[in-house]
Amino acid sequence: MSFPKAEKLREKSDIDRLFRTGARFSCKGMALRIAKNTLGKNRAVFVPVRSFRGSVERNRAKRVAREVWRLNKASFAQGYDLAFVLYPDAVDFEIIRSNMLFLLRKAGLFR
RNA sequence: UGAGCGGGCUUAAGCCAUCGCGGUGCACUUAUGUGCACCGAGGAAAGUCCGGGCUCGUGAAUGAGCGCAAUACCGGCUAACGACCGGGGCGGAAUCUGACCAGCUUUAUGCUAAGGCGGGUUCCGUACAGAUAGUGCAACAGAAAGCAUACCGCCUUGAAAAAGGUAAGGGUGAAAAGGCGGGGUAAGAGCCCACCGCCUGUUCAGCAAUGAGCAGGGCACGGCAAACCUUAUUGCGAGCAAGGCCAAACAGCAGUGGGACGCUCAUCCCCGCUGUUUUGACGCUCCUUCUGGGAGUAUUCAGAACAGCAGACUGCGGGUAGGCCGCUUGACUGGUGAGUGGCAACACUUUCCCGAGAUGGAUGAUGGCAGCAUGGGCAACCAUGGACAGAACCCGGCUUACGAGCCCGCUUUUUUU
RNA sequence: GUGGGUGUAGCUCAGGUGGUAGAGUGCCAGACUGUGGAUCUGGUUGUCGUGGGUUCAAACCCCAUCACCCACC
Numbered sequence: 079m080s081f082p083k084a085e086k087l088r089e090k091s092d093i094d095r096l097f098r099t100g101a102r103f104s105c106k107g108m109a110l111r112i113a114k115n116t117l118g119k120n121r122a123v124f125v126p127v128r129s130f131r132g133s134v135e136r137n138r139a140k141r142v143a144r145e146v147w148r149l150n151k152a153s154f155a156q157g158y159d160l161a162f163v164l165y166p167d168a169v170d171f172e173i174i175r176s177n178m179l180f181l182l183r184k185a186g187l188f189r
Numbered sequence: 190u191g192a193g194c195g196g197g198c199u200u201a202a203g204c205c206a207u208c209g210c211g212g213u214g215c216a217c218u219u220a221u222g223u224g225c226a227c228c229g230a231g232g233a234a235a236g237u238c239c240g241g242g243c244u245c246g247u248g249a250a251u252g253a254g255c256g257c258a259a260u261a262c263c264g265g266c267u268a269a270c271g272a273c274c275g276g277g278g279c280g281g282a283a284u285c286u287g288a289c290c291a292g293c294u295u296u297a298u299g300c301u302a303a304g305g306c307g308g309g310u311u312c313c314g315u316a317c318a319g320a321u322a323g324u325g326c327a328a329c330a331g332a333a334a335g336c337a338u339a340c341c342g343c344c345u346u347g348a349a350a351a352a353g354g355u356a357a358g359g360g361u362g363a364a365a366a367g368g369c370g371g372g373g374u375a376a377g378a379g380c381c382c383a384c385c386g387c388c389u390g391u392u393c394a395g396c397a398a399u400g401a402g403c404a405g406g407g408c409a410c411g412g413c414a415a416a417c418c419u420u421a422u423u424g425c426g427a428g429c430a431a432g433g434c435c436a437a438a439c440a441g442c443a444g445u446g447g448g449a450c451g452c453u454c455a456u457c458c459c460c461g462c463u464g465u466u467u468u469g470a471c472g473c474u475c476c477u478u479c480u481g482g483g484a485g486u487a488u489u490c491a492g493a494a495c496a497g498c499a500g501a502c503u504g505c506g507g508g509u510a511g512g513c514c515g516c517u518u519g520a521c522u523g524g525u526g527a528g529u530g531g532c533a534a535c536a537c538u539u540u541c542c543c544g545a546g547a548u549g550g551a552u553g554a555u556g557g558c559a560g561c562a563u564g565g566g567c568a569a570c571c572a573u574g575g576a577c578a579g580a581a582c583c584c585g586g587c588u589u590a591c592g593a594g595c596c597c598g599c600u601u602u603u604u605u606u
Numbered sequence: 607g608u609g610g611g612u613g614u615a616g617c618u619c620a621g622g623u624g625g626u627a628g629a630g631u632g633c634c635a636g637a638c639u640g641u642g643g644a645u646c647u648g649g650u651u652g653u654c655g656u657g658g659g660u661u662c663a664a665a666c667c668c669c670a671u672c673a674c675c676c677a678c679c
Contacts, residue, residue, distance in 0.1 A: 080209065088549060091510085123549060132235090134578055141210095141553050148209065149554080161549095171554075 081148040087123040087159055096159050103184045108177040109163040112185050119156050122147055126164040139164045139174070146175045154187040 087093060100111035115121065124143045130136035143162055162178065182188065 082210090086549080089511090090549075093549070125549075132578070137550095137579065138553085140549095145209080145554055 079148055079152060081144065081151075085119065085121055085151075087121040087161065092121075092159065093123060093161065096161050100159070100161070101185070103181045105177055105180055107165050107167040107173065108181060109165075110181040110185060111161040111163070112187075113159050114157060115159045117157065120151065120154065120158050120160065122151075122160045122162065124162050124164065127166070130166045135166065135169060139166075139169050142169065142171050142174050143178065146171070146178050150175075150179065154182060158187065 087096070096111050096113050100113035103110045103112070124140045124147075126136045126139050130139070143164055147162075162181075164174075
């Protein structure tokens with residue numbers, strides 16, 4: 079299950095719009111912003127906050143979150159922009175996995 | 190032998206498989222994908238403390254002056270540096286040494302290196318220009334603290350009070366007008382002498398810093414420039430979000446249109462659509478005192494005001510969003526392996542190789558094997574863990590963080606002699 | 607990437623011309639009160655972020671370093 083560039087949310091204007099108007103779900107260690115788009119498929123972005131201890135931990139949180147998304151993205155409804163905001167409490171693979179699935183269930187994206 | 194601290198060098202947990210991501214090349218498709226091959230974080234990528242390359246700016250980045258900042262023993266190295274290398278001075282430690290003072294004793298051409306003075310060797314450290322260019326600063330204590338002074342003392346005179354001489358000894362202080370020993374003296378003093386220090390001159394060695402020697406001077410010229418300052422040298426400012434190229438949209442400027450009469454040209458005039466309100470004209474109806482006047486009014490035409498809608502196409506310069514380049518082969522000095530010169534930093538010659546280039550920002554996940562550390566266990570084995578840390582235009586240094594291995598130095602535990 | 611600031615008592619801050627560190631608040635004790643508060647009196651509190659250096663002497667001067675904060679593009 080690949081994760082090419084077309085399924086990434088890359089434009090600064092798109093991201094700004096998502097954070098301004100998107101619906102908001104959160105739990106300990108992670109937050110989710112979500113909004114419908116017109117492309118018929120999902121686009122995602124992973125945003126670690128600034129207060130990580132260093133760039134190693136910050137990048138690692140982002141990579142792990144992206145891996146979790148890549149492995150699970152086939153089981154969700156299509157046509158949304160998503161932004162996952164990551165906080166320094168949770169870096170482990172399993173914690174990020176359970177957080178992400180919990181938030182997506184709250185958002186009602188499971189098919 | 191175990192542990193700790195400091196310094197230097199090497200390395201940055203290995204192999205295999207699957208899935209995933211970024212780049213380059215080739216092929217096919219085509220405007221974006223697919224397939225194959227190869228490559229894909231560091232010694233500090235970090236801090237941003239210095240130095241450059243590169244790019245733009247200003248008239249220029251060449252020169253002179255002022256201000257500001259940095260640097261400051263000498264020589265070398267370098268593109269450059271405050272870095273690095275070598276040398277010198279100074280300071281400290283260890284050790285050896287002259288028995289000069291001091292100490293001890295068996296009292297002699299004796300012993301002692303713990304103390305003072307002098308000499309040598311090794312190691313470590315060192316922001317180390319100028320205090321005789323000037324201005325300034327030094328609390329308290331002390332008699333006196335900057336071209337100074339005499340408190341207790343010592344000596345002379347004197348019955349005493351006191352006067353004179355003196356700077357050994359005491360006391361104050363961080364610092365008190367060379368140190369130490371001998372001679373000398375009323376007591377003392379570079380007053381005289383040896384050694385050391387200082388100043389002046391000179392000779393030799395060295396590229397130089399500086400060192401060694403000789404002669405002279407008996408000798409104040411104190412400390413602080415990480416106080417102001419003086420002298421010398423260096424430095425223009427901004428930074429890859431530099432800078433260059435392409436370029437939607439909105440706004441701006443210019444042009445293109447229609448109408449009279451078949452065509453062409455010139456000049457002049459007019460100019461979109463819808464709705465509401467209002468004014469005027471023509472028409473119609475009604476009243477009337479009837480060549481006239483008045484009232485009402487659908488529609489049409491014209492004008493004015495307000496509101497709404499529509500505002501196209503082409504070109505232009507500037508340029509936003511966005512994209513591309515800059516971008517990775519590089520200071521002939523990148524990596525690797527040899528060789529030559531140099532004490533070294535480093536320089537030169539040569540073989541082979543090209544080893545990240547992202548842009549919401551690529552290195553991740555899973556499994557297996559081997560191995561390391563810690564804990565448990567007699568053992569097989571089991572469990573846990575993976576140092577510091579992530580390229581962002583590129584280099585040379587410095588500093589800081591840190592796992593493992595090796596080497597050196599120091600401290601210490603245990604054992605043995 | 608560039609530039610700037612702060613670190614002093616439990617807390618908020620002074621002190622910066624080198625000469626031996628203070629204010630408010632807090633805390634402790636006493637007085638007052640039936641008790642508490644308020645008030646009054648007295649006391650207490652520091653390796654001046656860390657490590658070096660200069661100096662006779664450093665919170666102050668110099669260098670390095672650590673942590674935190676801010677601004678601009």
